[in-house]
Amino acid sequence: MSTNVEFAVQINSKSGADVLKSTLKELSGVDNVNLFPESGILVVKSSLPISVLQEKIESVGHKVVIKGYGGIEQDSLQAAVAIVGGECGYADTKLQGVVRFIQANESQCIIDGTVDGLSPGLHGLHVHELGDISDGCNSVGDHFTIINAPHGGPENDKMNRHTGDLGNITVDENGRTQFRFIDNVLKVWDIIGRTIVITENADDLGKGTNQQSLIDGNSGKKLGCGIIARSAGLFKNDKKICACDGVSVWDERNKPLAGPGRKYRL
Amino acid sequence: MKMVIKSSPFIFLTLMVAATTQEKQAIVVLNGPTVKGNITFVENGNRVIIRGKVIGLNKGLHGFHIHEKGDLSNGCVSTGSHFNPDKKNHGSQTDRERHVGDLGNIEANDQGEVIINITDERISLSRSKYNILGRAVVIHADVDDLGRGNETDSLTTGHAGARVACGIIGTL
Ligand SMILES: [Cu+2]
Ligand SMILES: [Zn+2]
Numbered sequence: 026m027s028t029n030v031e032f033a034v035q036i037n038s039k040s041g042a043d044v045l046k047s048t049l050k051e052l053s054g055v056d057n058v059n060l061f062p063e064s065g066i067l068v069v070k071s072s073l074p075i076s077v078l079q080e081k082i083e084s085v086g087h088k089v090v091i092k093g094y095g096g097i098e099q100d101s102l103q104a105a106v107a108i109v110g111g112e113c114g115y116a117d118t119k120l121q122g123v124v125r126f127i128q129a130n131e132s133q134c135i136i137d138g139t140v141d142g143l144s145p146g147l148h149g150l151h152v153h154e155l156g157d158i159s160d161g162c163n164s165v166g167d168h169f170t171i172i173n174a175p176h177g178g179p180e181n182d183k184m185n186r187h188t189g190d191l192g193n194i195t196v197d198e199n200g201r202t203q204f205r206f207i208d209n210v211l212k213v214w215d216i217i218g219r220t221i222v223i224t225e226n227a228d229d230l231g232k233g234t235n236q237q238s239l240i241d242g243n244s245g246k247k248l249g250c251g252i253i254a255r256s257a258g259l260f261k262n263d264k265k266i267c268a269c270d271g272v273s274v275w276d277e278r279n280k281p282l283a284g285p286g287r288k289y290r291l
Numbered sequence: 292m293k294m295v296i297k298s299s300p301f302i303f304l305t306l307m308v309a310a311t312t313q314e315k316q317a318i319v320v321l322n323g324p325t326v327k328g329n330i331t332f333v334e335n336g337n338r339v340i341i342r343g344k345v346i347g348l349n350k351g352l353h354g355f356h357i358h359e360k361g362d363l364s365n366g367c368v369s370t371g372s373h374f375n376p377d378k379k380n381h382g383s384q385t386d387r388e389r390h391v392g393d394l395g396n397i398e399a400n401d402q403g404e405v406i407i408n409i410t411d412e413r414i415s416l417s418r419s420k421y422n423i424l425g426r427a428v429v430i431h432a433d434v435d436d437l438g439r440g441n442e443t444d445s446l447t448t449g450h451a452g453a454r455v456a457c458g459i460i461g462t463l
Contacts, residue, residue, distance in 0.1 A: 106364055108364060123364055157461055218317065218424030219461070252361065252425075254361025256362040256369070
């Protein structure tokens with residue numbers, strides 16, 4: 026299942042534009058590349074994690090910012106994003122990441138993310154019911170579920186898992202994971218304002234022998250979390266300059282989200 | 292909220308009643324480098340009561356708004372404009388002509404603290420068009436002119452300046 030991602034890119038020459046287009050088209054998993062050099066908009070249809078596309082665009086020398094994602098006809102409720110760790114999420118460790126949710130159609134939700142700062146191996150990924158980080162990741166409640174079912178894995182049908190059971194993510198030796206998968210139970214409109222959590226241990230998907238396996242898959246401590254927020258769908262974000270302080274889309278890449286660093290105006 | 296369905300019909304009935312009368316609530320945790328605080332939103336009929344405490348502000352008035360998106364991945368740009376489902380101009384909280392996200396100003400005392408206690412009838416935690424869950428609360432450096440200034444951005448942002456704190460509105 027491919028989705029469209031809309032990027033803002035800085036293009037300085039015709040040859041640069043051609044190199045960018047051909048580089049992306051060569052990637053396996055990329056179906057279509059549309060570049061509008063006048064407006065600096067690039068739309069890529071692919072089945073690759075967004076961060077893989079981003080890195081590829083940067084590797085050929087272009088600054089890039091994600092502007093929107095999803096299908097053209099969709100309203101904004103079908104795209105969501107959670108920042109794990111950092112100033113707006115919460116994490117005990119150096120863990121930091123972004124998880125995006127794209128409702129491709131009535132049944133399929135694409136979960137796309139990048140997380141850094143985890144130990145190599147498997148870590149559980151779950152949506153929890155509350156969007157309350159007043160006590161860090163301790164106040165986000167239990168695994169979110171619409172149906173009163175035991176804990177399970179993402180391959181189970183909706184009667185045999187929590188709605189928010191997304192299984193495990195696999196982290197490489199460098200402490201990084203980039204993932205993209207489809208879930209048929211979770212819907213973006215049900216999880217807005219709730220929290221995504223990454224755990225210390227692997228999730229046994231409810232197949233363990235103890236009682237805890239049917240609660241959280243023995244996935245252990247919550248290492249990091251982020252509130253699931255509304256995000257712009259495709260072509261829904263036409264802003265290039267921040268209305269409140271005149272900071273442009275390009276400056277935002279290196280700016281703190283709030284505080285003294287934001288005080289000057291351009 | 293997770294509901295455990297017991298076999299007794301009586302318990303089941305009381306749980307149902309409890310669920311239907313339960314107030315919807317939300318929370319924002321502000322955790323900036325200097326500005327911190329918790330703000331809760333409790334829906335009661337068609338009103339939402341906003342209460343909380345924020346510390347670390349400069350003394351004086353600060354614009355207090357809900358922006359359309361809670362997406363902070365690209366800073367202020369990705370939070371969009373003031374939440375404005377009815378396509379109106381910027382205004383004060385009591386104006387008919389206002390953004391749904393226009394909550395006016397909050398005033399910090401000499402210690403940089405503010406106790407928030409606002410009731411609003413335009414924002415909602417249940418009506419989908421006006422639902423604020425998953426959007427961003429933003430506190431600005433400067434006073435919101437409530438659309439009455441002569442600045443170029445008075446009718447869009449109230450000329451409230453840079454952001455000093457932001458947080459995502461989450462389910463409670
Ligand atoms: Cu679960
Ligand atoms: Zn406004």
